[in-house]
Amino acid sequence: MRDVAVVGFAQRQMKDFDGSPTCVELLVPLFKECYEQTGWTRHDVGFWCSGSSDYLAGRSFSFVQAVDAIGVIPPVNESHVEMDLAWAMYEAWLKIQTGEVDTALVYAFGKSSAGVLRRTLALQLDPYTMTPIWPDTVSLAGLQARAGIDAGLWDERAMAEVAQRSLTAAESNDYAVRKGGSSVDDLLARPMYADPLRKHDCAPVTDGAAAIVLAAGDKARAVRDNPAWLTGISHHVDPLSMGTRDLTRSPSAQRSGAALDLTGVEVAELHAPFSHQELVLRRELGLADDVVVNPSGGALVSNPMFSAGGIRVGEAARRIWSGDTSKALAHATSGPALQQNLVCTLSSTPEGTI
Amino acid sequence: MGKKPAAVIGIGQTHHRAKRLDVSMAGLCREAIDRALEDAGMTLDEIDAIVVGKAPDLFEGVMMPELFLAESLGAAGKPLLRVHTAGSVGGSTAIVAASLVQAGIHRKVLTVAYEKQSESNAMWALSVPVPFNMPVHAGAGGYFAPHVRSYIRRSGAPTHVGAIVAAKDRNNALKNPYAHLHNEGTTVESVLASQMLWDPIRYDETCPSSDGACALVIASEDVADASPNPAWIHGTIMRSEATSAAERDQVNPQASRDAAAALWKQAGITSPIDEIDAAEIYVPFSWFEPMWLESLGFAAEGEGWKLTESGATALDGRLPVNASGGVLSSNPIGASGMLRFGEAALQVRGLAGEHQVDGARKALGHAYGGGSQFFAMWVVGADKP
Amino acid sequence: MPRTLSAPVAVAFDYTRSTGPVLGRFLTGLRDGVVVGARTSDGRVVVPPPEFDPVTHQxxxxxxxVASTGTVTSWVWVPEPVKGQPxxxxxAWALVTLDGADVPLLHALxxxxxxxxxxxxxxxVRWADERVGAITDIAGFEPVHDGGRGASGASLEAPSDDPVTGVITPVGxxxxxxxSPEESLFYRSLAEGKLVGQRxxxxxxxxxxxRSACPADGSPTVEEVELPETGTVTTFCIVNVPFLGQKITPPYVSAYVLLDGADIAFLHLILDCAAxxxxxGMRVKAVWKPRDEWGTTIENISHFAPIDEPDADYETYKKYL
Incomplete structure (x- = not known):
């Protein structure tokens, strides 16, 4: 494997973005930030890959106009996944691994507020036996939360503790759209929303975009003193069916984590749009109690669709760059109730890359 | 560090039809997958990773359908990727799948691309009015027709060249049992007599709307060496540019020219017309054959139509183009690019049956999408590069 | 004034799904008032039946x-239903393991x-009054008061003579x-009868x-440039084909009009002459709708019409093709 590092990261997150669903206006300043961080121009980028969803935007080919933000004369080596930024990054990492390119800039965007997000996401379900009755995502997560509560794996207090820690951590995150911790008891005193979920157990609907810059070997070292080396990356998917899955588990997350060397992980950025999902992920990844989870506040404080997973990678990378952490884990999820998962490790040294 | 060798060792496709009412989306994909696996002599359990491609989700009304399909496709417990690069997606999906092997990540990768157009209506899905805009859009034909007119003006091509392409591809399709259209007796005259839909594009010069899927098994060198007839990947390329830009050449886009030049270089080809034995080129409207022949470097600028008119692109010509019948005969949009890539591989494996080009050793697979702005191409060969 | 213009868009289509044999069997059952599952290779009875076995892939x-009675294995409350829900x-949504099944089915309670x-x-199960062969044939679940068990477990005989093979699913x-802010400027200018571009x-x-990003450079266009309402048809097509959702009755000419002073053509309609x-190269001029019909839209211009000027020389517009 070639040594590949995250050397740039920029994000924008907000409750209601008033611009176009292609988010070109958001991408232009994001790319500018990436160029400032790397000292590059667009001509230094060997490969581009984006992640977005037509159904989020409400129109076919919503990603097409986004390439304008790159400036595509001369034309670019570019691809698109109908997936989260983290998987766009995977495709770029792959491209670098083939030796075809040494650098990549990946980005994703989504205007969740353009429609009714929890309803739109019902289109991700089985189109014959589920979508016609429009099960919304909040409800599917609630079924999962209750399954764990009934099984004695977690309780409402454990969920509130996750929310409390996220909201407190978010106070130092400029991009969080929800922030401000109080106390676990205070959170538990708040009314139920989608019983067993309270509103703070659910990620806020968030618009936004993000970009990540990857570089191989010396190209990465030339950008930063402390590149965040991607020492491992793995992803898997589970069946969608809510009936045949054990909802208290996420085998695809477990399998992805097991493919990597997670020893020595100090910080984990987990993409858990619902509080109990963090508990599921901690267990599947076997994270020790002293691992700092979601110092950014995580998805519970802002969850821009199609970038939130990749933002976990960026947040983890920032902690490597600053020297605060020597090994971090980042995780991204997609699909209902943690169906599809990607896990990667970022380290201050490329040693031990798998 | 160079790419590790990779080869196509299994190819499967569905019988493409206007409406495959006998199968679900999963069933459609599995029909192609099961054929590809059988061809590769492999089971689903042996596959390391799966890459799915299809065009806009609005076509089937399912957001990221690979999620609900995961189990049926045998992807549960495996890595699954979903690519979407507009019409070029079938090609880009194959390229992403190939790169999983070329990077040394996996040894056996399954890729599948599909479209079940009969679930909705592509003209509708592509023409949902955008507020404040002029609602003059009329699907893909309406989009491309003005650029075809520009080509005709620019090249001075006689107006029957498009009909030559259509008649050739429809007759080639008669030799392809999987093709959607099997229109006996199509002639240049009958094409010219068909209704003008998006002037200057006639009914018989347009692709059909199809249900269909295509699947490929792409394997590493050690696996492919054990296969009786691998199609080795000699080069892959993707290039993108804007839909609309000041002074953008919409007839012969720079992204297309750049992609072709880089592809030939990668594949060690100096004279494409002499070295490529068969080409599967994405031609959804007949005129795109001469247009792409020029852009790809098979003919000089303005001369592509002469190659077509001379019969060089016929099955027995110097450069057979779309021996399978091409997009003009089967168009499950998301799969159309992969069909081009797969048909090119079939040719160099000598497995194209009645539409086999004699002695084909090197072939081009080509796809494009969006407003002639996304390009994906590969060269496959019978010999290991 | 908000920074940008916005308007509602409905994306709606009644999808026609072919079900294939397995889902067809399930939906046929629903139409006939029975719930059909399938035994998978691990011995479990699964509802709805998976199309392909999770282990053998066959x-x-x-x-x-299976029975139409069952047990709730998980549930969630829905305080604010969204459109289309049962x-x-x-x-409540509930996961219900029907008697005779080993895994639960999701439906409303x-x-x-x-x-x-x-x-x-x-x-x-509470059956819908009218059953058509769709998951909505189950109107929802309701509590059982006597706790009774229904008949289940019987292997099914030959399918109905009239199996369900398709289902229509409205997705709206x-x-x-x-x-974008740049487009908003353009549309607002149109409401004042002006054609405003940016450099x-x-x-x-x-x-x-x-544009929010110049496609060549990636920088937003800035300096405002008011353009005249005259221009040149660079290229065009005549749309003869009718299609669903079409706003203009064919045949009509959809043309790229390059306004004088612009570096990019846009699509509009050409009228007032035979198609x-x-x-x-034809020279054209904007024909505006009556002022009281104007809004913030390019449709303020009804169409472009030919003007009595010599054609533009091909050399002047060929680089815009």
Whole structure:
């Protein structure tokens, strides 16, 4: 494997973005930030890959106009996944691994507020036996939360503790759209929303975009003193069916984590749009109690669709760059109730890359 | 560090039809997958990773359908990727799948691309009015027709060249049992007599709307060496540019020219017309054959139509183009690019049956999408590069 | 004034799904008032039947009828139902393992409050008044008061003579579409009868409509440029084909009009001459709708019409093709 590092990261997150669903206006300043961080121009980028969803935007080919933000004369080596930024990054990492390119800039965007997000996401379900009755995502997560509560794996207090820690951590995150911790008891005193979920157990609907810059070997070292080396990356998917899955588990997350060397992980950025999902992920990844989870506040404080997973990678990378952490884990999820998962490790040294 | 060798060792496709009412989306994909696996002599359990491609989700009304399909496709417990690069997606999906092997990540990768157009209506899905805009859009034909007119003006091509392409591809399709259209007796005259839909594009010069899927098994060198007839990947390329830009050449886009030049270089080809034995080129409207022949470097600028008119692109010509019948005969949009890539591989494996080009050793697979702005191409060969 | 213009967009289509044999069997059962599952290779009875076995990957063939009564294995309260859900009042979603099945099915449970539902409670299918062969044939679940068990477990005989092979699924989504700030400027100018483009600060090309990113350079267009309402048809097509959702009755000419002073053409309609008389290089002029019909839209211009000027020389517009 070639040594590949995250050397740039920029994000924008907000409750209601008033611009176009292609988010070109958001991408232009994001790319500018990436160029400032790397000292590059667009001509230094060997490969581009984006992640977005037509159904989020409400129109076919919503990603097409986004390439304008790159400036595509001369034309670019570019691809698109109908997936989260983290998987766009995977495709770029792959491209670098083939030796075809040494650098990549990946980005994703989504205007969740353009429609009714929890309803739109019902289109991700089985189109014959589920979508016609429009099960919304909040409800599917609630079924999962209750399954764990009934099984004695977690309780409402454990969920509130996750929310409390996220909201407190978010106070130092400029991009969080929800922030401000109080106390676990205070959170538990708040009314139920989608019983067993309270509103703070659910990620806020968030618009936004993000970009990540990857570089191989010396190209990465030339950008930063402390590149965040991607020492491992793995992803898997589970069946969608809510009936045949054990909802208290996420085998695809477990399998992805097991493919990597997670020893020595100090910080984990987990993409858990619902509080109990963090508990599921901690267990599947076997994270020790002293691992700092979601110092950014995580998805519970802002969850821009199609970038939130990749933002976990960026947040983890920032902690490597600053020297605060020597090994971090980042995780991204997609699909209902943690169906599809990607896990990667970022380290201050490329040693031990798998 | 160079790419590790990779080869196509299994190819499967569905019988493409206007409406495959006998199968679900999963069933459609599995029909192609099961054929590809059988061809590769492999089971689903042996596959390391799966890459799915299809065009806009609005076509089937399912957001990221690979999620609900995961189990049926045998992807549960495996890595699954979903690519979407507009019409070029079938090609880009194959390229992403190939790169999983070329990077040394996996040894056996399954890729599948599909479209079940009969679930909705592509003209509708592509023409949902955008507020404040002029609602003059009329699907893909309406989009491309003005650029075809520009080509005709620019090249001075006689107006029957498009009909030559259509008649050739429809007759080639008669030799392809999987093709959607099997229109006996199509002639240049009958094409010219068909209704003008998006002037200057006639009914018989347009692709059909199809249900269909295509699947490929792409394997590493050690696996492919054990296969009786691998199609080795000699080069892959993707290039993108804007839909609309000041002074953008919409007839012969720079992204297309750049992609072709880089592809030939990668594949060690100096004279494409002499070295490529068969080409599967994405031609959804007949005129795109001469247009792409020029852009790809098979003919000089303005001369592509002469190659077509001379019969060089016929099955027995110097450069057979779309021996399978091409997009003009089967168009499950998301799969159309992969069909081009797969048909090119079939040719160099000598497995194209009645539409086999004699002695084909090197072939081009080509796809494009969006407003002639996304390009994906590969060269496959019978010999290991 | 908001920074950008926005307007509602409905994306709606009645999808026609072919079901294939397995889902068809399930939906045929629903139409006939029975719930059909399938036995998978691990011995479990699964509802709805998976199309392909999760272990052997073979198509599912071993169908089993299960009861219409069952047990709640998980549930969630829905305080604010969204459009299209089985009930428009608060209800619960429940995972229900039907008697005779080994894994649960997801559907709505009609109860008045979260206090009326619990894991382990017994429920039964409430069938829709009219059944068509769709998951909506189950109107929802409702509590069983006598706890009774229905007939189940019987292997199914030959399928119905008239199996369900397709299902129509309406998918309607409502969005608010917003134009970019640059486009908003363009549309607002149109409401004042002006055609306003912007120049890219990097390549100096004049874009109309202006762009949030010049596609060549990636920089937003900035300097406003008011353009005249005259221009040249660069290329065009005559649309003869009718299609669903079409706003203009064919045949019509959809043409790229390059306004004088612009560096990019945009699509509009050409009228006031026969379609066959439209040609490349033709000089045209905007024809505006009556002022009281104007809004913030390019549709303020009804169409472009030929003007009495010599055609533009091909050399002047060929680089815009």
């Amino acid at each position: 198509a599912t063939t071993d169908f089993v009828q 009930f428009d009042r608060p209800f 009609d109860v008045a409050s979260p206090a009326d539902v619990s894991t382990g409670m017994r429920v039964q 989504l409502d969005y608010v579409y917003a134009a 890219c600060p990097t390549c100096e090309k004049v874009y109309i409509p202006p 066959e008389d439209v040609h490349m």
